[in-house]
Amino acid sequence: MNFGFSEEQEMLRDQVRRFMQEDLGLPQVKALTKASTGFDPALWQKAASLGWLGLTIPEKFGGLGLSWVDLTVLLEEAGRGLSPLPFVSHALTIEAILAVCGKAQKEMWLSAMAQGQAICTTALYDEPNWIHPDAITLKGVRESGGVRINGSKHFVSDACAADYFMVAIRIEKQLAMVAVGKEQVSVKAQPQMDATKPSGSVTFNNVLIDDSMVFKLSRKQLDFLTNCGAVAVTAEAVGAAEAAHKLTVNYANQRVQFDNLIGKYQGVKHRLADMYVDIESFKSLLYYAAWAVNQSPAELPRAISLAKGYAADAFAQIGIDVVGLHGAIGFTAEYDAQLYLKRSKWVRPAFGDSDFHLQRVATLGGV
């Protein structure tokens, strides 16, 4: 029984935390997200040189062959600093390639990803608020030599930074994934609330995808990728929620009103205590889900639905309350509280909101 991190994992945590403080502190995050892509190739290269981009890539494909527990350490710390770097898209694309592609592509693409030479993202659902195979609606039409696609994929994370895309489509009644390079499609930024999570639309203008770039996608694989995505964004949410909470606890220990530190008042301190309870709790559930990705995939759907079902709404409320507890200063663009609120809004629907996940918990629990 060991539900904790190893020394190596704690060292990785320190390393990422230092990176987020020294190379990508919040001032840099803000500056970076004002640029069009929110991406910095130099920082991505540094992440690659530190081995972070190969954490979950098997050794035979040029990675470190570690697990999603190790990845969780990276994502938690990235989330703590509201990193705009495409770690989640990267991790999800690795799983997509491992799931659907052949050996030759894995060898070629994964080692390039590990070295930071290929920025990749994955687009699954077309519907904005529905997690279901039928929510993949972008159509491909088979013709000799390939599949022709006309149409757009929206809400694609890190679209503007990406060199390559794994895109879920529908060919008649079957699901498939196609791999495309940025030169085959046109990408347009889609500004949304959380600038630290840049996203965009990817448009296929009568594009013929070669057969060698079309892969079968089973419902089971789609489920697995969705679950992995939910693990990744929840891991980031744990770090972000802790940072937001810490910011507010510090404020409550400095701000004086009615002759007392406001942290003395139960209206403030009890809400901060309840936030701690929630964060501790979805953190524990998330760690278990992250462990399940590699060690107990059959448990993964229930495990991640418990974690995301909890985190989606709890973090959203934390986001609101960290702004509220600060008062007017929390409302300003200059102060950082609002950044966490925006991240919490972004996290809520990503890879399933609490309705999706808790209905699934009920179903899996026999109700």
Added chain:
Amino acid sequence: MDFDYSPAEEAFRQEIRAFLKANLPPKEQRGPEFLKKWLQKVRVKGWVGFSWPKEFGGGGGGIVEQAILREEMALAKAPPLGTSFMGLAWVGPGIIQYGTEEQKRRFIPDILDSKVIWCTGYSEPNHGSDLAKIQCKAVREGDEYVVNGQKIWTSGAPWSQWIILLTRTEINTESKHKGITCLLVPMNSPGLEVKPIENMAGDRHFAEVFFKDVRVPVADRLGDEGDGWKVTVSALANERSSIGEVTQMFEKLDSLKGLVQSTHRNGQPAAKDPAVRKRLATFEMKIAAMKYNGLRYLTKQIRGEPLTSETSVNKLHRASLEIEMDDFAVALTGQSGLQLRGSDSAVDRGSWAKSSLSWPNVVIGGGTPNIQRNIIAERILHLPKD
């Protein structure tokens, strides 16, 4: 990270299961002598006072084994391992830590052998959550203390033989935590009177306890004079792994799912109502959070890292689940949910209705939710004290 147990720990689990198979017959097959024999058998096994040192008659067991024992006992819905819940939970550990050799010889075996039931005299009419302000007075006269005052909400007082009592031996101390002394007192002492209080569920578990010139030998003082607060705090800090509670709550959730499956509401099966389903899932989510929080804290203990007040996290979950699950069952079944045992319309013989009126046992006893929030805010988040 791994959730496997070592071969020795697995062997221990199998030993418990084999024991339960051999010694825990189904409820309807248990004779009148069952409980007595059960208590003897688990005692022989060394499972009563499992983590207490062997030299005092405990089991000398480790924290992981203790968690396994609790989990298996809860899974099997086994009776308790002793009749004195408080004796095993904190009186015994307190005596082992602070007691004299004579006290250990005198009190510990009777707790382990279920011969003596203990209750806890902490709260007073004017001092509940603010426990350190207690006023029940003990005045030293030669080899005795003379106790005058009142305790209240004393759970189990009507059937206990001994009480662990917080008294004030010094007034006007610098700090309210000083001048408190802990005494061990027989419930049949002259001048001690118990008046049971009926609670809203109709039970008479707790009581007022009055002390009028009750004489207690100095030899029955636990710890030094004036050190009672330290004794109490460290006894209550004898934190138990919550794994047994988690198992019980999962079982309760199963019962609740059973109720939902058999209930029609608004002309359709309740199990099809998304709001009902989401509620059930929310309960499961919180119980699972308790489980995995508990395993994280257990891991910290195994690694020898100190636990601060993290256990308040699970206490808060437990409190809200304790209230909400029964309340949900009652509300789900409408008029039937209100029916008590004896009504021919009662649901599950009125058990949900009854327990929906019994939550304060768990939720208020041992620190209210607001006290737990204060503990988290002050000891973990280092916010200013009230």
